[in-house]
Amino acid sequence: MSYRIGFIGAGNMSAAILGGMVKQGVAPERIIASNRSTPKLEALADEYGIHTSTDNHQAAKADVVVLSVKPQMMKDVCLDLAPSLGHKPLIVTVAAGLPMSRYEQWLGADQAIVRCMPNTPSLVGKGASGLFANARVSDLQKSRVEEMMGAVGVTAWVAEESLIDAVIAVAGSAPAYFFLMMEAMIDQGEAMGLDRATARALTLQTAAGAAELAASADVPVDELRRRVMSPGGTTEQAVFSFERDDIRAIVSRAMTCCANRAAEMAKEMGN
Ligand SMILES: NC(=O)c1ccc[n+]([C@@H]2O[C@H](COP(=O)([O-])OP(=O)(O)OC[C@H]3O[C@@H](n4cnc5c(N)ncnc54)[C@H](OP(=O)(O)O)[C@@H]3O)[C@@H](O)[C@H]2O)c1
Numbered sequence: 001m002s003y004r005i006g007f008i009g010a011g012n013m014s015a016a017i018l019g020g021m022v023k024q025g026v027a028p029e030r031i032i033a034s035n036r037s038t039p040k041l042e043a044l045a046d047e048y049g050i051h052t053s054t055d056n057h058q059a060a061k062a063d064v065v066v067l068s069v070k071p072q073m074m075k076d077v078c079l080d081l082a083p084s085l086g087h088k089p090l091i092v093t094v095a096a097g098l099p100m101s102r103y104e105q106w107l108g109a110d111q112a113i114v115r116c117m118p119n120t121p122s123l124v125g126k127g128a129s130g131l132f133a134n135a136r137v138s139d140l141q142k143s144r145v146e147e148m149m150g151a152v153g154v155t156a157w158v159a160e161e162s163l164i165d166a167v168i169a170v171a172g173s174a175p176a177y178f179f180l181m182m183e184a185m186i187d188q189g190e191a192m193g194l195d196r197a198t199a200r201a202l203t204l205q206t207a208a209g210a211a212e213l214a215a216s217a218d219v220p221v222d223e224l225r226r227r228v229m230s231p232g233g234t235t236e237q238a239v240f241s242f243e244r245d246d247i248r249a250i251v252s253r254a255m256t257c258c259a260n261r262a263a264e265m266a267k268e269m270g271n
Pocket residue numbers: 008009010011012013014034035036037040056068069070071073077094095096117118119120121123
């Protein structure tokens with residue numbers, strides 16, 4: 001059955017998701033996006049042929065309503081939309097940080113709501129999103145969310161809302177860990193005599209290639225690592241150096257700090 005999807009807020013994240021859906025064959029007539037100003041709406045209508053409106057209530061008539069405004073705008077948007085949600089659409093929020101309890105308070109505890117935690121690679125169709133559903137969400141509605149977020153990457157459901165903090169540590173914030181590693185490698189490549197553009201190109205391709213190889217291999221990542229580490233060779237010298245510096249403890253501490261901050265922020269935003 002072809003359900004309709006309304007996006008509230010037509011910024012980067014909405015453009016990525018709805019653009020991914022249209023590219024995957026979802027009929028643009030099924031999609032409507034609303035935004036408080038028109039330029040982004042005109043661009044999306046031109047590029048993808050979707051319906052647009054400057055009235056959020058038009059987009060809220062859909063079967064799936066995606067809330068994609070900044071977290072600080074969310075309360076006003078939700079309180080304004082609440083009277084228009086009598087048809088009980090599935091609500092999907094992609095806003096960072098705000099706990100489910102806030103949406104239930106603003107929209108009504110009888111609404112089916114999914115909290116989605118996407119990451120920035122969603123903007124290039126390579127995202128990793130964690131999903132948490134409240135008790136009102138049906139299996140059919142869950143499959144719709146998977147179809148939607150699957151258009152911009154991989155998805156994973158968590159059974160407890162608190163696990164969203166772990167999703168943030170593993171995926172939401174994690175692009176920055178890999179960017180940091182890339183920065184360090186580019187800097188060192190340059191220090192070793194390569195020009196910066198070459199160090200950058202080789203680093204980025206190696207990162208993308210390693211991720212693709214790991215995703216397609218039928219062995220775990222530690223085995224892939226061992227396969228690059230010929231005994232007495234160059235790679236093992238680098239890996240031994242990382243292990244002597246206790247890279248696993250470094251990563252564990254960083255991810256714990258990240259998840260703790262996510263929990264703190266959810267508490268602050270929940271009050
Ligand atoms: N970008 C990411 O990679 C990413 C990752 C994870 C989560 N998120 C979440 O995704 C959400 C959207 O982020 P974004 O990066 O797409 O932000 P964005 O590009 O700034 O988009 C937000 C859009 O909301 C519109 N807007 C603001 N108030 C509105 C209102 N009252 N009614 C209708 N539209 C309104 C803005 O319109 P104007 O153009 O008029 O300002 C803007 O187009 C945020 O909650 C963020 O936490 C984003």
